[in-house]
Amino acid sequence: MARVPLLQLSDISLTFGGDPVFSDLSLVVQPGDRVALVGRNGSGKSTLMKVMAALVEADHGTRVIPPGVAVGYMEQDPDMAGFATLGDYAASGLDPADAYRADMYAEGLKFKPETPIDTASGGERRRAALAKLMAEAPELMLLDEPTNHLDIEAIAWLERELKETRSAYVLISHDRAFLNELTRATLWIDRGMVRRQEKGFSTFEAWRDKTWEEEDDARHKLDRKIKSEARWAVEGISARRKRNQGRVRALQELRAERSSMIRRQGAADMALESGSKSGKKVIEAKGISKEFEGKVIVSDFSIRVQRGDRVAFVGPNGVGKTTLLKMLTGEVAPDDGSVTLGTNLQLAVFDQARAQLDPKMSLWDSMTGDPDMRVSGKADQVMVRGTPRHVVGYLKDFLFDDRQMRAPVKSLSGGEKARLLLAKIMARESNLLILDEPTNDLDIETLDLLQDILGEYDGTVLLVSHDRDFLDRVATTTIAMEGQGTAVTYAGGWSDYQTQRSVAKTPDVALKSSAKNGKPTVQKETKPGLSFTEKHRLEELPSVIERLEAEIAKLEEFLAAPDLFSKEPVKFQKGTEALVERQAALQAAEEEWLLLEERAT
Numbered sequence: 215m216a217r218v219p220l221l222q223l224s225d226i227s228l229t230f231g232g233d234p235v236f237s238d239l240s241l242v243v244q245p246g247d248r249v250a251l252v253g254r255n256g257s258g259k260s261t262l263m264k265v266m267a268a269l270v271e272a273d274h275g276t277r278v279i280p281p282g283v284a285v286g287y288m289e290q291d292p293d294m295a296g297f298a299t300l301g302d303y304a305a306s307g308l309d310p311a312d313a314y315r316a317d318m319y320a321e322g323l324k325f326k327p328e329t330p331i332d333t334a335s336g337g338e339r340r341r342a343a344l345a346k347l348m349a350e351a352p353e354l355m356l357l358d359e360p361t362n363h364l365d366i367e368a369i370a371w372l373e374r375e376l377k378e379t380r381s382a383y384v385l386i387s388h389d390r391a392f393l394n395e396l397t398r399a400t401l402w403i404d405r406g407m408v409r410r411q412e413k414g415f416s417t418f419e420a421w422r423d424k425t426w427e428e429e430d431d432a433r434h435k436l437d438r439k440i441k442s443e444a445r446w447a448v449e450g451i452s453a454r455r456k457r458n459q460g461r462v463r464a465l466q467e468l469r470a471e472r473s474s475m476i477r478r479q480g481a482a483d484m485a486l487e488s489g490s491k492s493g494k495k496v497i498e499a500k501g502i503s504k505e506f507e508g509k510v511i512v513s514d515f516s517i518r519v520q521r522g523d524r525v526a527f528v529g530p531n532g533v534g535k536t537t538l539l540k541m542l543t544g545e546v547a548p549d550d551g552s553v554t555l556g557t558n559l560q561l562a563v564f565d566q567a568r569a570q571l572d573p574k575m576s577l578w579d580s581m582t583g584d585p586d587m588r589v590s591g592k593a594d595q596v597m598v599r600g601t602p603r604h605v606v607g608y609l610k611d612f613l614f615d616d617r618q619m620r621a622p623v624k625s626l627s628g629g630e631k632a633r634l635l636l637a638k639i640m641a642r643e644s645n646l647l648i649l650d651e652p653t654n655d656l657d658i659e660t661l662d663l664l665q666d667i668l669g670e671y672d673g674t675v676l677l678v679s680h681d682r683d684f685l686d687r688v689a690t691t692t693i694a695m696e697g698q699g700t701a702v703t704y705a706g707g708w709s710d711y712q713t714q715r716s717v718a719k720t721p722d723v724a725l726k727s728s729a730k731n732g733k734p735t736v737q738k739e740t741k742p743g744l745s746f747t748e749k750h751r752l753e754e755l756p757s758v759i760e761r762l763e764a765e766i767a768k769l770e771e772f773l774a775a776p777d778l779f780s781k782e783p784v785k786f787q788k789g790t791e792a793l794v795e796r797q798a799a800l801q802a803a804e805e806e807w808l809l810l811e812e813r814a815t
């Protein structure tokens with residue numbers, strides 16, 4: 215029996231500012247779909263998702279949602295007017311029996327439901343919007359960059375939830391590992407056209423490259439045919455008085471076909487050049503400690519960073535990754551211990567907050583007004599690694615067009631702001647590159663290019679990121695910050711860290727930083743014990759178990775109503791599913807507590 219689609223778009227056309235975004239676009243989302251929506255920055259991914267959510271009306275075409283099907287869209291900038299706290303907003307619209315779900319998702323997404331709306335950060339507001347959407351459990355979820363503002367632990371939690379959900383979803387993300395893990399089909403937006411492949415994102419790049427290769431072959435064959443026909447037309451003028459008008463018209467049609475081919479956007483022409491070499495020893499930290507407002511950031515930490523190292527900092531949001539990074543570069547002094555910087559260092563910094571960009575300045579002024587880039591007497595040129603370049607030509611290397619040159623920075627998308635900041639950084643020579651969350655908002659192609667550039671960079675890189683795939687491709691050393699001052703150094707990237715960490719959890723083995731050179735070594739330890747994370751988990755499990763027992767009691771009371779099944783069958787079904795879910799979670803939590811308690815004694 216054929217399935218009824220959850221969503222169907224037919225012949226959708228949409229124009230913004232005179233430029234077509236989509237033309238004659240059609241797509242279908244079926245029950246159970248797990249779809250990656252991919253495309254270059256500016257290709258229209260978010261716009262298409264808003265059309266799917268009925269937040270943007272197309273100029274032409276139809277959108278069909280079957281009766282009774284709910285479609286939920288994760289708000290990028292949710293309107294929380296009228297709500298006192300994030301928890302009030304996340305639980306709004308839920309049946310009282312389902313209100314516990316908002317708290318459950320708040321815990322997984324790491325925001326406090328009691329946080330007042332007026333004091334909540336943008337990231338907290340987005341997490342509350344995501345919690346609200348997931349708690350409502352619509353038949354179709356539209357998720358636009360849901361991992362932004364989440365740390366690695368929360369991303370892993372969200373992965374598990376999305377694997378288990380019965381809802382279909384369409385997902386926009388720059389996080390390869392997230393897409394690989396979750397998707398089973400791919401929608402690819404390319405120059406106003408949407409292609410679909412019934413395979414997950416892991417096969418997307420091979421599919422894209424094959425499509426482009428076939429496109430290039432077809433264009434090459436058409437060029438050859440036009441050249442051949444054009445030669446005939448020219449020779450025919452002198453060879454015959456009466457020309458074959460049909461063949462001439464065919465040539466005109468071939469030329470029109472060639473003109474209609476829209477060239478795809480190329481990759482940014484980014485480059486990094488290290489200046490003069492730094493000393494072999496770039497940074498040496500010995501026994502450094504730091505507290506901030508009573509919170510221990512790091513305690514008795516030592517590391518030696520050598521020229522050419524790529525050091526990644528990972529850990530939950532708020533654990534102090536950026537603070538440790540600033541301590542190692544001399545921007546923040548440790549309370550105890552010492553940090554020694556090597557000789558001849560030239561720093562370039564990509565900051566998480568994009569503080570180097572003035573939102574009111576135009577792109578042109580942002581570049582030419584930078585003292586480090588200004589060319590004396592030339593208002594239209596910037597100094598790029600020692601060579602004057604016209605500001606427009608240089609910004610075009612980073613995929614900006616002429617119309618954007620005088621636009622304010624605040625009008626740029628997140629990905630465009632990231633590219634502008636990279637343009638400023640890459641204009642100067644450096645041998646120590648500080649990258650604090652550089653991957654946010656960059657599309658897959660630009661991430662690929664940035665990874666390649668970092669791989670060829672002669673200098674040293676210190677990197678903070680929650681993108682696991684990016685860490686695996688770039689990092690040679692990972693510093694894991696687990697809270698309460700604990701920071702441990704591991705060899706390799708994210709996957710290497712996970713493997714070594716699991717080895718460290720086995721009895722009699724622990725991974726520690728060598729006091730001699732700060733490099734990770736596996737050493738025997740006489741006491742098995744628990745890691746800091748496991749100790750924290752053991753302490754919190756009783757309250758988790760208590761909460762689950764209370765939720766189960768409420769659900770059992772709710773389902774015990776004698777007329778619930780006959781009058782509210784949908785609510786009865788949802789309540790039953792929730793009860794089974796909480797009972798399974800309770801059993802798992804009890805088993806986890808028993809295991810940890812046994813290892814702790």
